[in-house]
Amino acid sequence: MLLRMSTLFLRTLRDDPADAEVPSHRLLARGGYIRRAAPGGFTWLPLGFRVFRNVERIVREEMDAMGAQEVHFPALLPREPYEATNRWTEYGPNLFRLKDRRGNDFLLGPTHEEMFTLLVKDLYGSYKDLPLSLYQIQTKYRDEARPRAGLFRGREFTMKDSYSFDVDDAGLDRSYAAHRAAYIKIFDRLGLDYVIVSAMSGAMGGSKSEEFLHPTPIGEDTFVRSPGGYAANVEAVSTVVPEAIPFDGLPEAHVEDTPDTPTIETLVAVARELFPDAGYTAASTLKNVVVTLVHPDGTREPLVVGLPGDRDVDAKRLEAQVSPAEVEPFTDFAGNPALVKGYIGPQVLGSQSESKIRYLVDPRIVPGSRWVTGANEPGRHVFDLVAGRDFTWDGVIEAAELLAGDPAPDGSGPLELARGVEMGHIFQLGRKYAEALDLKVLDENGKLVTVTMGSYGVGVSRAVAAIAESTHDELGLVWPREVAPADVHVVATGKDAAVFEAAEALANELVAAGLTVLYDDRPKVSPGVKFKDAELLGMPTIVTVGRGLAQGVIEVRDRRTGEREEVPVAEVGARVL
Ligand code: ATP
Numbered sequence: 001m002l003l004r005m006s007t008l009f010l011r012t013l014r015d016d017p018a019d020a021e022v023p024s025h026r027l028l029a030r031g032g033y034i035r036r037a038a039p040g041g042f043t044w045l046p047l048g049f050r051v052f053r054n055v056e057r058i059v060r061e062e063m064d065a066m067g068a069q070e071v072h073f074p075a076l077l078p079r080e081p082y083e084a085t086n087r088w089t090e091y092g093p094n095l096f097r098l099k100d101r102r103g104n105d106f107l108l109g110p111t112h113e114e115m116f117t118l119l120v121k122d123l124y125g126s127y128k129d130l131p132l133s134l135y136q137i138q139t140k141y142r143d144e145a146r147p148r149a150g151l152f153r154g155r156e157f158t159m160k161d162s163y164s165f166d167v168d169d170a171g172l173d174r175s176y177a178a179h180r181a182a183y184i185k186i187f188d189r190l191g192l193d194y195v196i197v198s199a200m201s202g203a204m205g206g207s208k209s210e211e212f213l214h215p216t217p218i219g220e221d222t223f224v225r226s227p228g229g230y231a232a233n234v235e236a237v238s239t240v241v242p243e244a245i246p247f248d249g250l251p252e253a254h255v256e257d258t259p260d261t262p263t264i265e266t267l268v269a270v271a272r273e274l275f276p277d278a279g280y281t282a283a284s285t286l287k288n289v290v291v292t293l294v295h296p297d298g299t300r301e302p303l304v305v306g307l308p309g310d311r312d313v314d315a316k317r318l319e320a321q322v323s324p325a326e327v328e329p330f331t332d333f334a335g336n337p338a339l340v341k342g343y344i345g346p347q348v349l350g351s352q353s354e355s356k357i358r359y360l361v362d363p364r365i366v367p368g369s370r371w372v373t374g375a376n377e378p379g380r381h382v383f384d385l386v387a388g389r390d391f392t393w394d395g396v397i398e399a400a401e402l403l404a405g406d407p408a409p410d411g412s413g414p415l416e417l418a419r420g421v422e423m424g425h426i427f428q429l430g431r432k433y434a435e436a437l438d439l440k441v442l443d444e445n446g447k448l449v450t451v452t453m454g455s456y457g458v459g460v461s462r463a464v465a466a467i468a469e470s471t472h473d474e475l476g477l478v479w480p481r482e483v484a485p486a487d488v489h490v491v492a493t494g495k496d497a498a499v500f501e502a503a504e505a506l507a508n509e510l511v512a513a514g515l516t517v518l519y520d521d522r523p524k525v526s527p528g529v530k531f532k533d534a535e536l537l538g539m540p541t542i543v544t545v546g547r548g549l550a551q552g553v554i555e556v557r558d559r560r561t562g563e564r565e566e567v568p569v570a571e572v573g574a575r576v577l
């Protein structure tokens with residue numbers, strides 16, 4: 001494939017766009033890879049779209065290789081399936097909701113658990129049909145509170161999402177492991193550094209969840225790691241590391257909730273009145289709240305609290321969601337009951353939740369544990385009951401800093417804090433969606449059993465930004481060859497017709513050998529501008545045909561290392577392949 005700069009739909013920019021906060025965004029915009037089209041929405045220009053498709057191809061190849069099958073859903077989805085799982089409401093303000101001309105409710109899919117569950121229910125009915133893994137690479141919509149950093153956090157973005165269907169827990173474990181292995185291959189091939197962190201603490205009904213975080217100071221996730229290889233997100237850890245802090249009585253809770261949500265204060269008051277001796281733990285999403293009571297003898301009881309107005313929670317349904325397995329105490333790493341997590345809604349139903357839960361550690365279960373409640377979302381209110389401090393999003397990190405230096409739960413240490421951006425997320429959903437949407441198959445004995453599921457996501461457009469961010473240098477972008485829009489950038493300099501002929505011949509030779517060549521054939525552009533553009537655009541190899549041609553040599557430059565070499569004309573082809 002030959003891309004001629006003289007006709008390529010490309011304008012490189014000298015200046016940084018005003019709205020670009022991070023280097024990758026600046027360079028992708030200046031290099032003519034993307035243009036902003038809407039708040040949190042970007043247009044892929046020819047070079048950008050080539051990178052995007054390379055990333056997509058790697059993801060697709062690895063998903064196909066692990067045996068997942070590709071399908072494609074609409075993004076415009078009816079309300080009903082999301083109503084059945086309660087996510088129509090519980091997804092909160094991140095969900096784009098709209099109406100058709102008849103007044104029917106629709107949404108733009110933020111993630112597709114419901115649709116995949118129903119699709120499988122539609123076509124499959126026997127244990128013999130399973131295991132099954134399906135995936136799509138698709139545009140997702142989320143009305144993010146703070147779209148930022150270009151492709152890193154869009155309101156419209158591309159995700160590879162897959163879903164596994166198994167008849168039993170052992171099958172789910174296998175599907176999860178297969179996805180985990182495929183994700184390792186994907187991120188290795190993309191050349192992205194990553195840490196696999198556990199995304200949840202304790203036993204949540206046997207479910208398991210891990211995130212692939214790409215360590216970077218511009219990331220919005222905070223995680224802890226130890227030299228021994230232990231890594232977990234802060235939410236998982238800050239709830240389970242005990243600390244010697246005296247505790248007498250339940251402190252007064254204070255949380256700013258959205259106006260139509262009962263505050264934890266209210267819930268605590270209710271809980272105290274009803275069960276004066278019980279500890280409690282509470283969790284709320286934007287729309288719903290659950291309090292789980294913990295009696296002194298260790299028994300637990302979910303107390304479901306509804307909401308006013310048309311947002312009334314169907315208490316029965318919530319109770320059903322909080323099945324006994326899920327109100328099992330979280331254990332500390334020694335296996336002692338550490339805390340109980342009351343939780344609800346999106347967190348129960350899936351990985352793709354926007355409304356992160358708040359949680360409380362109960363020091364009466366683990367003496368000395370601290371009380372922390374947090375919402376892992378920018379701008380959300382957070383407070384630490386031990387310090388009595390109040391803070392917003394950055395405060396999550398503050399709370400977490402209390403942990404830095406502690407030993408890791410596996411004994412290695414000390415823990416250190418780092419920032420990262422979530423590139424992928426794998427999640428054992430269990431039977432929540434299958435139960436809510438009644439996906440059952442006949443087992444070997446002819447008995448109907450509920451299917452168990454996993455869901456797995458990779459941010460495809462986000463990966464483009466992360467690669468750009470982690471590989472760029474002070475001159476511009478530096479693409480790894482596997483995702484670069486072209487393998488080679490051939491630059492013809494000067495006015496000499498012989499130079500252009502030789503450059504053209506070389507470009508054609510490389511194309512014939514199967515490479516993609518970006519050829520700067522612009523006749524009236526100065527060498528200085530051409531070099532600057534080549535550096536900014538970031539093809540892995542830059543070949544300059546110019547003055548040296550008279551001596552029979554062409555310059556071959558490695559964009560990453562900066563190494564230059566004068567290579568005899570006849571040898572350039574072989575050198576570049
Ligand atoms: P984050 O914690 O960054 O908000 P998430 O946990 O909400 O991400 P998931 O629901 O787990 O994301 O979706 C799977 C993947 O989709 C994420 O790991 C991430 O790579 C990508 N992703 C999520 N939200 C966005 C977004 N707004 N823009 C681009 N990519 C995104």
Ligand code: MG
Pocket residue numbers: 353354
């Ligand atoms: Mg999110």
Ligand code: MG
Pocket residue numbers: 422
């Ligand atoms: Mg996340």
Ligand code: MG
Pocket residue numbers: 351352422424425
């Ligand atoms: Mg996630």
